[in-house]
Amino acid sequence: MAHVKIYSSDYCPYCQRAKALLEARGVTDYEEIVVDGRPDVRAAMAAQVGRTSVPQIFIDGRHVGGCDDLHALDARGELVAMLT
Numbered sequence: 001m002a003h004v005k006i007y008s009s010d011y012c013p014y015c016q017r018a019k020a021l022l023e024a025r026g027v028t029d030y031e032e033i034v035v036d037g038r039p040d041v042r043a044a045m046a047a048q049v050g051r052t053s054v055p056q057i058f059i060d061g062r063h064v065g066g067c068d069d070l071h072a073l074d075a076r077g078e079l080v081a082m083l084t
Contacts, residue, residue, distance in 0.1 A: 001026070001027065001029075001083060001084070002027075002059050002060045002082060002083045002084070003030075003031070003059070003060055003061070004022060004027050004030035004031065004057070004058070004059055004083070005030065005031040005032075005033065005057070005058040006018065006019065006022075006030055006031070006032050006033070006055050006056070006057050006058075007033045007035055007041075007042075007045045007054050007055060007056040007057075008032055008033070008034055008035070008054050008055045009034065009035055009036050009054045010034060010036055011036070012054050012055065014054070014055060014066065014067035014068075015054055015055040015067070017067050017071075018055045018057060018066070018067040018070050018071075019032075019055075021070060021071060021074060021079075022070075025074070025079060025080055025083055026083065027083060033045075035054060048063075049063050051066070053066060054066070055067055055070075057069070057070055059082045059083065060082070062082075064082070
C-alpha cells in the first residue's frame with residue numbers, strides 16, 4: 001500500500017470527504033497533519049504546494065492536490081492504481 005499524507009483541518013468538510021474516499025479505497029493508515037492553530041505548518045505546506053487550502057494530499061510523495069483532485073483521480077480510475 002502506498003504512503004498517503006494529508007494536510008487537513010478538523011473542521012473542513014472537504015478534508016472529511018477526501019479521507020472518506022481514501023478509506024473507501026482501502027487506505028486505513030495514512031499520515032495526517034492537522035494545520036489548525038499551526039500557521040507555521042500551514043505556511044510550510046503552502047511553500048511546498050503553492051496552495052493554502054486544505055486538504056492537500058500526497059501519495060508516495062507525489063502531490064495529487066485537494067479533495068476535488070482526489071475525486072477526479074478516482075473517477076478516471078487512476079486512484080486505486082496509485083494506492084497499490
